[in-house]
């Protein structure tokens with residue numbers, strides 16, 4: 001995926017979506033938009049109509065209308081983990097998952113090739129099959145389980161990783177003893193190692209060990225903490241902390257207890273309706289993660305009330321993600337998420353000087369902001385989360 005020409009590939013992908021997904025074409029027609037004549041250069045990207053993530057929800061009952069191929073050509077429905085019991089269903093082909101594999105392989109932040117791995121996830125196969133059902137004859141699979149599976153086979157992750165979530169009755173339980181043993185074995189060894197997975201579960205595990213009198217360890221500056229899948233609002237799946245988790249607080253507490261420098265903390269922003277994981281590294285100075293928008297995609301930040309694109313450093317708004325790759329089966333080229341982000345810089349990461357748009361993820365849109373964009377985000381019908 002090097003030497004890619006994002007704009008040409010994006011244009012091709014969008015025209016394909018316009019021609020093959022009738023629901024998307026209706027949205028374009030309503031906005032008098034035709035990508036063949038109106039998407040001529042990179043600057044035109046902001047005018048591309050988007051689908052909102054809520055239309056992929058089970059409750060909207062539109063997910064099969066958002067495909068670009070007949071259902072018999074799908075390999076699976078990828079499913080989001082859902083706090084509200086209203087998951088998203090996104091039809092995918094295996095070739096789309098393979099594209100994601102390339103993206104992960106090329107991102108050294110996502111795939112740092114560590115010798116020892118310990119993650120707050122179940123084994124990928126178990127995760128993928130968890131509560132799987134058939135929809136229109138195709139199986140549902142956890143999206144995060146698919147991503148985890150890719151990580152497992154792009155590195156040595158699979159062969160030596162410890163998966164701390166063990167199936168128990170119809171849920172997963174954290175094997176806290178295995179975690180305690182892992183950090184004890186690697187204490188003061190300065191190994192290349194990775195601890196990853198659910199933010200809340202990692203945080204809770206650290207707090208539990210502290211409470212049990214376990215002394216802090218020194219895993220060293222070659223160790224990496226890589227979280228993903230959100231949870232910063234204090235909720236993930238059926239685990240709830242009852243309060244929002246501040247990112248700086250998470251980093252401080254976990255960094256101190258495990259003896260890993262704060263700059264080795266990485267977070268991955270991804271969601272089921274999207275095919276472009278965005279990775280961020282923690283900045284002690286800004287007390288937040290700085291997310292690098294990869295060259296294989298674009299991010300537009302939109303005013304939550306007017307939905308107009310914003311351009312200045314410090315502007316805050318809803319996240320629209322534009323994808324050129326990995327969406328051959330569904331209309332995923334242009335997606336608006338109900339998450340807010342802040343533009344740190346359009347050109348450069350102020351901390352590591354990487355040449356890319358850099359954003360902070362602020363979390364789910366709330367309160368008055370949500371009211372402003374409610375009409376747009378609820379096009380799927382009677383969606384009532386929480």
Ligand SMILES: [Zn+2]
Nearest residue numbers: 349352353354
């Ligand atoms: Zn950076």
